[in-house]
Every structure is written in structure tokens, then in C-alpha cells.
Amino acid sequence: MLKAQLRYEYQAFRELMIDERKQQGLTQTDLAKRIGLGMTQSDVSKIERGERRIDIVEFVVISKAMGIDTHEMLTKVEKLVNKRGKKKRNP
Numbered sequence: 001m002l003k004a005q006l007r008y009e010y011q012a013f014r015e016l017m018i019d020e021r022k023q024q025g026l027t028q029t030d031l032a033k034r035i036g037l038g039m040t041q042s043d044v045s046k047i048e049r050g051e052r053r054i055d056i057v058e059f060v061v062i063s064k065a066m067g068i069d070t071h072e073m074l075t076k077v078e079k080l081v082n083k084r085g086k087k088k089r090n091p
Contacts, residue, residue: 010050012080016073018048020066034065 021031028044035044037058046052047062054062063073 008084009077009081010053012084013077014048014050016076016080017062017066020068024066026066031062031065035061036065037061 021028026034027041028048029041032039032041032044035058043052047054059073060070063070068076
């Protein structure tokens with residue numbers, strides 16, 4: 001159960017990351033440059049596709065690179081997860 005839940009929450013983060021990036025008109029290359037840390041467009045693509053996971057330090061740096069407070073990003077992910085959870089329980 002925990003493993004499935006972690007994948008579900010990570011999926012919510014990935015979707016939010018993509019949505020936020022696109023809303024700001026950023027390409028994956030633009031975001032990679034903002035992130036720094038030697039991040040490339042390919043790295044951003046892998047994160048967005050779920051082929052590469054990030055650690056907490058990268059989460060903070062990615063959030064800041066998109067101009068989003070880390071607490072705000074976590075809150076948005078949590079809301080998305082909760083919204084989906086309600087849909088699953090109430091078909």
C-alpha cells in the first residue's frame with residue numbers, strides 16, 4: 001500500500017511540475033538552466049516522465065527555480081492528491 005501511495009503522490013508532483021513550468025512559459029531547457037546543479041533538459045524530461053526521482057534538496061531547488069515557495073508546492077501537491085483520492089472513493 002505504501003509503495004502505491006508514494007507513486008501516486010509522486011505522480012501528482014510530476015504533473016504539478018509540468019503544469020507550473022508550462023504556465024510560466026518555460027521550456028525544459030529554460031527550467032534546467034534556472035535549476036543549475038548541472039541539470040540538463042534531459043534530466044528535467046526524465047523527472048517529468050518519472051524516469052528519475054529527485055531528493056529533497058532538488059525539490060527545494062526546483063520549486064525555487066519556478067518561483068514557488070516549497071511549502072506552497074507541497075500544499076499544491078497535497079491538494080491534488082486529496083482531490084484524486086476523493087474521485088477514487090466517489091465514482
